[in-house]
Each structure stands twice: as structure tokens, then as C-alpha cells.
Amino acid sequence: GENVEQHPSTLSVQEGDSAVIKCTYSDSASNYFPWYKQELGKRPQLIIDIRSNVGEKKDQRIAVTLNKTAKHFSLHITETQPEDSAVYFCAASHNSGYALNFGKGTSLLVTP
């Protein structure tokens, strides 16, 4: 089955700096890669996603890049703010079932 690895497990940045979280996947049939943000005690919230026919996608301060050949994808957050502090999860799935396989998560702390 699909195995999704996520790094780093924790990340601390100063407000205004950029943060990058990286994930690799094992199943070459995977074609959908969402990122979720989970604040303490809250549900995971979808923040951005990318499909295998696209190499990069941006939404304001958030971007995701995908390298299908290397089987890795990354989340980039620019101009970080304290409210970006949360646990971020990457995931991967493919059309045959739609189930998401999650990485272990990255705890991001943005300090003022």
C-alpha cells in the first residue's frame, strides 16, 4: 500500500520567514496530494491540494509543488504569521478508492 513520509516532524520559524514541509510517497499510481492544517482541538482543514497533472499551485501565501518523477511534494508558506502555527499533514490518494494516506504531520511554530 501507499506509504507517505513527512519531514520535518517539528519546525520553528520567526514571523515573516518562510516554512517548507516535504513529503514523499511510494505508490506511483497516486495522483492527488492534499495538505491539511489542524489546530489544537480542531478538525483537519484542507488548505491546498494538487493533482498529478500540475507541477505547482499557489493560493496567496501558500504553495504546493509536486515532482512526480521523484515522488515528492512540498508545502511552502511565505511571510509566516503566528496564526499559521498548527500541525500540517500531507496526504496522497489515487482514484481507485479515494482513501487518503496521511503523513505523520509537522508541528509548525511561528514565533513573533
Added chain:
Amino acid sequence: SAVISQKPSRDICQRGTSLTIQCQVDSQVTMMFWYRQQPGQSLTLIATANQGSEATYESGFVIDKFPISRPNLTFSTLTVSNMSPEDSSIYLCSVDGTSGGATDTQYFGPGTRLTVL
């Protein structure tokens, strides 16, 4: 996206008992899933709740322990049976938010925090 609710939001149960968690969506959806999130951990898929047929379970999860119902396109239940302290987790349902055919974009309910003593 669809509005998803879960009941109960939290519960404390005695070992050996069972708890049924409900997931209600405000619109019809094609796909519904149940996940478990153990304290401080990632999300693990338990099963896909299929409307009108038996759920599809992931490796390590069995129907006798986690029976699932999905009577229609807006509702599903997950029962955690014969509970032990190891079942203490957050249980989340997710939906794909559409009724016109399955998609892989998933939205999560608020979760049910279960503590087993």
C-alpha cells in the same frame, strides 16, 4: 463545502462497552470515510462507508470491532465495540462533498473524542 456534524462530540466509556458515533451531512455526498486519530498522532483510515452495501475496511480493522452503517447519502454511523483503553482516540468522519460522483477531495467532521477507562 458540506456542513458535517458528529455526535457525540466526546464521551467517556467503560471498558467492554460499545459506543455508536453518528456523522450527519447537510447535503448528499458520494463518499464517506471513518478515520482514527490517536493522541498526538496522524490520521488512519478505518473504513470507507458504502451506501447500501458493506463497508470496506483497511488492514488492521475488522467489522466485528468497528461495524459501520450507511443507510443513505447523508448519514453514517461507526460503532466501537467491546472497548478497551487502546481505543481511546479521536474518531473523525470525512466526506467528499459532492453527490455527482466520487471525488478525492475530503472534508472532515469535528470529530468524537473517546476516552475508555
